[in-house]
Amino acid sequence: MAEDYILETRNLVKEFKGFIAVNDVSLKVRRGHIHALIGPNGAGKTTVFNLLTKFLGPTRGSIHYNGEDITPEHSAQIARRGIVRSFQISAVFPHLTVLENVRIALQRKLGISFHFWRSDRSLEALNGRAMELLAQVGLESFAGMVAVELPYGRKRALEIATTLALEPELMLLDEPTQGMGHEDVDLVRDLIKKVSANRTVLMVEHNMGVVAGISDTITVLARGAVLAEGPYAEVSKNPAVIEAYMGTAH
């Protein structure tokens, strides 16, 4: 049972000066799934993410990762365990090349990042792996370009490639398609689908097209508590969800 779920929260609660933003949430994320977290605005989705990555400390409740209780750990420790979070604003190193962007992420594990006396040619050993990652997101032909010149959607792709370089077991994506045009939304959706092989993805997303398309499980939050859970087809028919979130148009 335990190895089935990569991440579990038990009765997670977060209060802000009397306001309960997350209320007794027990979430189970199955290994290898794409798990979507949806819900009306202010439901507490981002707060849950913040709790998982320890940007906020929970008021009550516990978080378990691979069966271990990680509630008391710091963000950096959690990141090192393989839980990596993406940012809503595009996060690349604008004046490094696409290749260098990925290499920075790979470099850390090499253990030579404090070696100021060493030539940076020692990093060229990483180029092969970096190109592999770029190929995964379809950026291999852009490797020499400066990141700032990439179109928006490709920047997001680069960001994902960089994140993949850290070999995360669990990726947390907060509204990965926000602000994207239709074409880019499709691109990123396909990308998430593709990289989710061998790893688990937990994402917050308002774009029902994306959620419907790729998620295996959906949890609906409302007013800080879990309202419904299940596959898209099931959840989207739940009247409470329609009333609180989907609206009649869908």
Added chain:
Amino acid sequence: AQKGAAKLSGDMVKIGVLTDMSGVYSDLGGQGSVTAAQMAIDDFKAQAKPSWKIELVYADHQNKADVGSNKAREWYDTQGVDMITDALNSAVALAVSKVTLEKKRILLDTGAASTRLTNEDCSPNTVHYVYDTYALANGPGKAVTKQGKDSWYFLTADYAFGHSLEKDTMDAVKANGGKVIGAVRHPLNASDFSSFLLQAQASKAKVVGLANAGGDTINSIKAANEFGLTKTQTIVGLLTTIIDIHALGLPTTQGMMFTEGFYWNLNNETREWSRKFFGKHKKMPSMLHAGTYSAVMTYLKAVQATGTDEADAVMKHLKATTINDMFAKGGKIREDGRMVHDMYLVEVKKPAESKEPWDYYNIKAVIPGSEAFQPMSLSRCPLVKK
């Protein structure tokens, strides 16, 4: 007499005024020293009509010992400067004195105060010309204590100059039967003195001695007025000059007592020269300015007399000369480099007593050179044979 025969390096005599042109002491020396040196050169040319050229260079040492020594080094190495004068600021003076010795030239220091120049750091090529902390301390230390104001509290600038001034004054006070109640050290260039003065006030000492200089002295005196110290205690600015009095005005400074090396309104000779100086500089001369004039003049005469600008010969002649001019009467340069001359214990006039601008002092006493300066018997200078 030997005009034609002069053997001069570079066929001329080059004099460098190394002074503070922009810092805390620039009013004390600064441009005024340059003016005074130029006046000496002009006067010398007019009187002695030398066949050789005299050139004047000057530079700002910014009160930085490294800038000063670097400049001196550069002057000696690349410009053929024969003699440096002014060199106010003890730190600069000590540094320049060392370079001067290394390069075998002459330093006639008219600006620095530290007695180290003629004690442990004395040099055969350096003359300490105008004043030093011993002389400053001695006059008021003795005179004020003898007036019955025999308990002292010190306000001391927390660095070598202040410490040595404080120590010298304490010695003088004790030697004359007074006692020292305490001292408070303040950082150099402190912006606010009121708290130190409150401590001085709380000490109930009869005299508050200011062992500091320039802006710090001015500030201390202002604050002393505000806190009413002047009503109950006597303030003695140990290094106060006419420039400070001018800055503070008589109402604030009246009745203060201190040692001066020169006063423009002393006699006809000083008045004549000072008025001439005033015409060029728009301010009356400080003792540094007058001393610089005297030093340059004395030096030029020595060069003329010896027919060379070679340092050893000139120094030898200097030490054998008696200096008689508007600045010093019967001035003598001792073996340790101390130029011994009379000093003046002055008291600042009441506003009503002042008859004209810059008429600031009543001369309370003339301190003969032999008493004003540290006696040779106490000298720690290795050059002095005992």
Added chain:
Amino acid sequence: MNRQLIGYGILLALMLAAPAVLYPVLVMKILCFALFACAFNLLIGFTGLLSFGHAVFLGTAGYVAGHSIKVWGFPPELGLIAAALAAAALGWVIGSLAIRRSGIYFAMITLALAQMMYFFFLQAPFTGGEDGLQDVPRGKLLGFIDLADDYNLYYFVLAVFVFAFWLIHRTIHSPFGQVLKAIRENEARAISLGYDVAKYKLLAFVLSAGLAGLAGATKTLVFRFATLTDAHWHTSGEVVLMTLLGGMGTVFGPVVGAATIVTLQNELADKVGSLVTVIMGAIFVVCVLAFRRGIVGELGALYKKMLGGKG
């Protein structure tokens, strides 16, 4: 690449020949400040940290070198090393405090801490306070090269400079330099990639402090002095000006800037007196308003433009 090497070669040859034409002490002063500015540039230009109190490292190292050589009788090379290490250690302390804040706060904190050290030096007995630590013997390098001779000293100073310059160059183009670049570009992202950003900044700060210390110690040897001036915030301002004028983040900018400012100060000090400050201030203002890339930066841009025009 080759052309670059030839360029370095020519420069080195020029520097080797310099004392034949120029006053060696002045050139040594320029080299010391150039090294100081290069060390400073490692922070501002390549890490994006404006340390406004960098003079404290120059000054500290000056005192350590002066004291160890004069009082403890260290040979000059050992004095230099001790001083650079001391400056680096101080850099570690100040750096760990200052990197808790970023941007201009960082600048203000470094400035304030440097000022605190300044007051400490003012009062500490071994510094000689306002008088400075005078009469530091230059000693004999490795026991037999007499540094009292200006020319011997010059080549020693040049060697120190070239070594430090090489080290800075290497640091910029190292894996560490690459991370610094990333931090400067996007700090939040660097954190999220698992880099402990503070540690990298701190190492950069310590390196820069150590090299600035090397400059200060060398300067002490040249002038046989360690003074408070070197630790004063005006000196911190000067090094900013040198770097800004020469070109922040360029390799040669700080050198050009240091040479320009030192020469200018040397020339102007006697001619305009207190207006030197005004002129320095004006250069600051002009650089910031119209000339932010600095001399080297502007020339580089011009060169690129010309290439572009041709191509």
Added chain:
Amino acid sequence: MTAAEYLRVTDLHAFYGESHILHGMDFRVNSGECVTLLGRNGAGRTTTLKAILGLTGRRTGSVMLNGREVIGWPTHRIAHLGVGYCPEERGIYASLSTEENLMLPPQVGSGGMPVEEIYRMFPNLEERRQSQGSRLSGGEQQMLAMARILRTGARLLLLDEISEGLAPVIVQKLGEVIRSLKEKGFTVILVEQNFHFAAPLADRLYIVEHGRIVAEIGRDELEQKQALLHEYLGV
């Protein structure tokens, strides 16, 4: 036709520093109309709104607002002609509370929406009114950004991606709001990615590409211009 014209943009060029972003935008908006600017990411739609308000760098061309040429005017004077702007990044003031945020923009026209009505429309805001601006959730911030310009009485609303990051129910509600605004005679320029949200609201749609208008589609032409839409927007 011209009588009802509220905004006319002619040959508008805009720059951010060196980069030339708008290359001669031409379009008009009639009084009481809702016009949508569609286009890919980076096409220049946000920049167009900013250029109208003078928030970009240098700009040239002509912006006629209610019969006045405002291209040379400073931003705040343009705003006082009755323009309300809801920026893409929401622009909630972190140091002000929700309520202070809401009350901040000065009145620039008559007939602004009363606060009670606004709170009825966005109950979240009323609930969180004492909360600091930065503490609001993404969607709440979006609501607040929209709400605060409804209060000011602005007649021309420049709305940038207002459906972004909102739950589908709220998006639906926003659609109703815009419809009712139109009824009250407000003029609206809607910049949207969300074609399905924008299309039913718009009287006309402009497609922006590389800083130019490349196509204009009337509401009734939507069907027949499907191909065009697909080409430019991928829908």
Added chain:
Amino acid sequence: MTEIFGIPIQAFMGQLMLGLVNGSFYAMLSLGLAVIFGMLNIINFAHGALYMAGAMLAWMGLNYFGIGYWWSLLLAPLGVGVIGIFIERSMLQWLYKLDHLYGLLLTFGLALILEGLFRDLYGVSGLPYSIPEEFAGAYNLGFMFLPKYRAWVILASLLVCFATWFVIEKTRLGAYLRAATENPKLTQAFGINVPLMVMLTYGFGVALAGFAGVLAAPAMQISPLMGSNLIIVVFAVVVIGGMGSILGSIVTGLGLGVIEGLTKVFYPEASSTVVFIIMAIVLLVRPAGLFGREK
């Protein structure tokens, strides 16, 4: 009880009051810095020089035009404000889009220029400015001796600080200011004349410094260097207080003045470093400063 820690109560209270006076200057200067930093995102290094300019203007007014203390208290800050407006219009406004450090560097350059000019004109020995007659003398409160002028300095600065705080935190204008501080472009898009506000804010901020300068003139030495000696301490005050709040800079300024004053009594050698030591401790414990908000 006539002694506190072995110090006569009279001296102790005197020192406390003096600390408060110094604290008043810290408070006014750091308040001006905070207001300027808030709006322009610039650390105004020229603040010290403009404080000096305030005192200098008062002196010049008195000596060239016979303008007395009271008029100076009004006119000199105005003059400094005008200088500030000139600086803002002609230079600072071109820097807002750039990295903050350029603002710091520019104002540093301006400080050098101002200082150098006054130094060239008036030397460094300091200029006299006597205490206005109304304030000559002192109150003897029994337990302490309070020079009237110092009392006035504390009162005046508290008034000015409070008024500034009130305007910024409690009025609509203040709300506009705070909004413009955070997002000037958007605020302008709402119809608020932000450039004008920025200009006036800078003018006001430096006028505060000018006002402090005039207040300081009779109590301290008017010298070209009076500002640069103070400004770094004020920087430390700002770091300790945190730039976030107006109240923070006032309270911290006053508090540190007092602490510094007491250090002068108990351990004078440390009086010039105590503020920096406190800064180091605060940084260890609360990097954002006592009143600052972590971003």
